[in-house]
Amino acid sequence: MKFDFKELEKQLGRVEKPARYVGNEFNIIRKEGAKLKFALLFPDVYEIGMSHLGSRILYNALNSVEDIACERAYAPWVDMETLLREKGYPLYSLETYTPLGEFDILGFSLLYEMCYTNILTMLELSSVPFLSKDRGEEDPLVVCGGPCACNSEPVADIFDAVMIGDGEELAIEVANTVLKEKERGAKRHEILLALSKIEGVYVPSFYNPVYEGYDLVRIEKTQKEAPEKPSKRILKNLDTATYIGKPLVPFLPITHDRIALELFRGCTRGCRFCQAGFIYRPIRERKMDTVMEQARSLINCTGYDEISLFSLSSGDYSKIHEIVPKLIDEFNDEHVSLSLPSLRIDSFLKDDLEKIQSVRKTGLTFAPEAGTQRLRDVINKGVTEEDLLRSAKDAFEAGWNSVKLYFMIGLPTETDDDILGIADLARKVSREFYSMPKDKRGKGLRLVVSTSSFVPKPFTPFQWEAQDSLDEIRRKQMLLKDALKGIRGVEFSYHESTISKLEAVFARGDRRLCAALIEAYRLGARFDSWDEHFKEEAWIEAFAKCGIDTEYFANRKRSTEEVLPWSHIDMTVTEEYFKKELERALEGKTTPDCRKGCNGCFGKKYADYCKI
Amino acid sequence: MSHLDVQRLFQRAMHRANLPMAYSQGFNPHPIVSFATALAVGYTSISEWVDVKLAKDITETEFIEKMNSALPAGFCVLKAKIVENNAKSLTAIMKAAEYDVTASCDIEDAMHELLSDDIVVTKKTKSGMKEVNIRPDVYAVDAHGSSIHITGRLDAAGGLNIELLMGSLKEKMGGDFGYTVRRTNIIFETEGK
Numbered sequence: 001m002k003f004d005f006k007e008l009e010k011q012l013g014r015v016e017k018p019a020r021y022v023g024n025e026f027n028i029i030r031k032e033g034a035k036l037k038f039a040l041l042f043p044d045v046y047e048i049g050m051s052h053l054g055s056r057i058l059y060n061a062l063n064s065v066e067d068i069a070c071e072r073a074y075a076p077w078v079d080m081e082t083l084l085r086e087k088g089y090p091l092y093s094l095e096t097y098t099p100l101g102e103f104d105i106l107g108f109s110l111l112y113e114m115c116y117t118n119i120l121t122m123l124e125l126s127s128v129p130f131l132s133k134d135r136g137e138e139d140p141l142v143v144c145g146g147p148c149a150c151n152s153e154p155v156a157d158i159f160d161a162v163m164i165g166d167g168e169e170l171a172i173e174v175a176n177t178v179l180k181e182k183e184r185g186a187k188r189h190e191i192l193l194a195l196s197k198i199e200g201v202y203v204p205s206f207y208n209p210v211y212e213g214y215d216l217v218r219i220e221k222t223q224k225e226a227p228e229k230p231s232k233r234i235l236k237n238l239d240t241a242t243y244i245g246k247p248l249v250p251f252l253p254i255t256h257d258r259i260a261l262e263l264f265r266g267c268t269r270g271c272r273f274c275q276a277g278f279i280y281r282p283i284r285e286r287k288m289d290t291v292m293e294q295a296r297s298l299i300n301c302t303g304y305d306e307i308s309l310f311s312l313s314s315g316d317y318s319k320i321h322e323i324v325p326k327l328i329d330e331f332n333d334e335h336v337s338l339s340l341p342s343l344r345i346d347s348f349l350k351d352d353l354e355k356i357q358s359v360r361k362t363g364l365t366f367a368p369e370a371g372t373q374r375l376r377d378v379i380n381k382g383v384t385e386e387d388l389l390r391s392a393k394d395a396f397e398a399g400w401n402s403v404k405l406y407f408m409i410g411l412p413t414e415t416d417d418d419i420l421g422i423a424d425l426a427r428k429v430s431r432e433f434y435s436m437p438k439d440k441r442g443k444g445l446r447l448v449v450s451t452s453s454f455v456p457k458p459f460t461p462f463q464w465e466a467q468d469s470l471d472e473i474r475r476k477q478m479l480l481k482d483a484l485k486g487i488r489g490v491e492f493s494y495h496e497s498t499i500s501k502l503e504a505v506f507a508r509g510d511r512r513l514c515a516a517l518i519e520a521y522r523l524g525a526r527f528d529s530w531d532e533h534f535k536e537e538a539w540i541e542a543f544a545k546c547g548i549d550t551e552y553f554a555n556r557k558r559s560t561e562e563v564l565p566w567s568h569i570d571m572t573v574t575e576e577y578f579k580k581e582l583e584r585a586l587e588g589k590t591t592p593d594c595r596k597g598c599n600g601c602f603g604k605k606y607a608d609y610c611k612i
Numbered sequence: 613m614s615h616l617d618v619q620r621l622f623q624r625a626m627h628r629a630n631l632p633m634a635y636s637q638g639f640n641p642h643p644i645v646s647f648a649t650a651l652a653v654g655y656t657s658i659s660e661w662v663d664v665k666l667a668k669d670i671t672e673t674e675f676i677e678k679m680n681s682a683l684p685a686g687f688c689v690l691k692a693k694i695v696e697n698n699a700k701s702l703t704a705i706m707k708a709a710e711y712d713v714t715a716s717c718d719i720e721d722a723m724h725e726l727l728s729d730d731i732v733v734t735k736k737t738k739s740g741m742k743e744v745n746i747r748p749d750v751y752a753v754d755a756h757g758s759s760i761h762i763t764g765r766l767d768a769a770g771g772l773n774i775e776l777l778m779g780s781l782k783e784k785m786g787g788d789f790g791y792t793v794r795r796t797n798i799i800f801e802t803e804g805k
């Protein structure tokens with residue numbers, strides 16, 4: 001279909017925030033005459049997609065290759081979806097207003113399970129069949145990457161190929177391979193075969209799950225040449241890798257509207273609930289000089305006035321106490337402020353707090369995750385009550401009066417004492433503030449206690465554990481709400497538990513879920529992570545129609561002998577290690593940070609991958 | 613884009629252009645950049661004016677060149693003029709503005725008819741709804757079919773609200789139609805400049 005953006009543009013006054021759909025951002029890359037068109041797609045709204053660091057890295061990496069033109073599209077908000085459908089317009093790229101169906105590759109970033117229905121919206125608006133098996137030679141290849149790629153089974157029937165692990169080299173290799181194969185006239189199947197040989201690529205159609213009764217019993221490889229266990233891709237050196245180049249500067253305020261500096265990738269702490277902490281291993285740091293150079297050039301080419309340090313726990317950076325003052329000095333005259341989003345309470349010093357304050361005072365978040373020392377030991381969160389209280393005191397003395405405490409509800413072995421422990425901790429923090437002399441502390445305390453429901457994730461020691469039932473989660477939320485009453489300055493915030501359950505189903509689900517996903521989409525499910533859009537009835541109906549037992553996926557404790565839907569994927573950290581860690585967890589034994597000594601998580605095959 | 617978005621865009625462009633920006637004093641220092649007036653969301657414009665304070669003197673040409681290398685497509689500095697530090701702000705000396713309105717149907721006759729009498733609209737004010745005559749705010753109108761060129765009051769206290777004017781027109785015509793608005797000029801008091 002011929003698509004004229006100018007015609008659509010006239011209608012954009014009808015939708016909320018038209019700037020989401022017009023592109024033209026400063027530093028946009030438009031390439032003429034590239035041989036391969038790669039659409040980088042984010043299945044959520046523009047402001048969130050534009051804030052995703054990984055997509056920005058890929059946009060720069062792919063466009064750095066002469067033959068490849070990488071363009072973007074985001075999920076259209078519901079008003080835009082209606083407009084496109086009404087007028088019969090396709091979803092298009094923001095760079096050249098090309099309908100997505102005309103691209104060679106559609107690459108989705110999958111950051112969280114609750115965006116899956118938006119993938120379907122984007123495919124449907126591009127007239128691309130949902131299922132890999134229904135696509136013909138003329139259709140684009142549909143691929144994905146991002147953290148959800150480590151268990152892509154619930155969406156495996158949709159994707160022709162899945163990219164697992166670090167994307168900057170991998171995406172280029174995939175694009176180049178597709179180009180080479182197309183140029184020699186290869187058919188779709190041959191292209192997939194060639195892709196399956198790249199380290200980091202998983203072609204789901206080459207593997208077939210076998211069920212007995214309701215249980216998954218094995219995963220059969222159906223293509224001789226495909227690898228036994230597709231494994232994740234690891235980028236070895238961050239200093240020589242491309243970063244975000246000259247990043248786009250949006251017209252609209254976006255969720256993370258600032259320069260993000262990635263200090264390192266990976267994490268050594270080994271919190272047992274944290275998927276990111278395991279799937280991004282091993283830890284790889286960027287040199288301080290590289291980071292400083294990047295900071296300078298990024299500020300110059302964007303004009304931003306804020307920098308944030310972006311890593312799993314920035315405070316663990318080996319030179320954190322050198323780089324913070326260095327950044328502040330470098331940009332002080334330009335009034336560029338510095339924020340540290342993912343702070344660890346035990347790695348942060350008062351001096352740094354004072355310096356940050358001299359630039360800008362944003363809210364401070366501490367994440368003890370659990371209310372008692374016993375449970376913190378179970379989840380291996382190496383933070384003590386003393387750590388927290390001391391850090392809170394330091395922050396209050398430095399003039400902060402807004403602090404957020406983050407916890408999870410429903411962790412393995414949790415009892416009511418652990419829930420009440422959260423309230424105890426909040427009370428102690430509150431007292432810490434009010435015991436300071438009036439003239440020393442800030443005005444009123446704002447202490448937000450924020451909880452989310454624990455979602456067991458693949459490739460963590462808790463991958464076999466059950467999620468609490470909805471009733472149990474709600475009961476615990478109310479128990480905590482009551483216990484928090486009367487504590488000065490406290491506000492309680494918690495999340496809708498139904499969404500967490502859905503997340504748990506999809507996080508550890510298998511291929512049978514795809515039918516339910518499509519059904520829920522047909523029934524109107526969209527933007528499921530947005531409370532105001534979440535359609536519980538659609539999901540209940542879809543699961544019932546497709547015979548999906550959601551408790552089986554979310555609320556059942558699995559045996560460590562079971563075949564897991566992701567058993568055929570190699571994420572470097574071994575299953576034996578996860579089993580050992582689960583045992584230690586249940587015994588309440590902690591495992592030290594591996595910067596203090598290797599714990600052997602990689603096993604023999606990858607033993608030399610980790611340079612710590 | 614909202615007014616705030618435009619302001620931020622301009623500030624970022626100044627930062628990229630490496631201009632010696634001056635900052636306000638106080639807890640959260642920000643660059644001293646202030647548009648004469650906001651533009652309603654959805655309107656386009658070919659003439660906006662902005663006061664900018666720099667920490668160091670530079671020539672007008674240098675300012676124009678540097679800004680234009682740093683502004684995104686669709687934005688461009690056409691003119692710049694150095695003023696005394698104590699000069700009145702643009703907002704304080706602004707008098708009127710001109711607009712081109714393009715409607716999806718012929719509105720020429722209806723517009724003339726509307727202007728032949730008072731135009732009373734209900735405005736939301738702090739003390740509730742209030743009836744006001746906006747006819748005196750309309751200084752001149754030049755209508756041809758579906759296009760009209762309007763000059764109306766615009767000063768620090770407020771001015772002609774095109775939305776209200778078009779609303780009254782729709783009421784008069786007894787029908788709905790679409791239209792686009794572009795600001796084409798802002799007029800300032802020039803004596804003693």
Ligand code: SF4
Nearest residue numbers: 594598599600601610
């Ligand atoms: S291999 Fe050893 S040091 Fe490296 S991440 Fe695993 S446990 Fe830590």
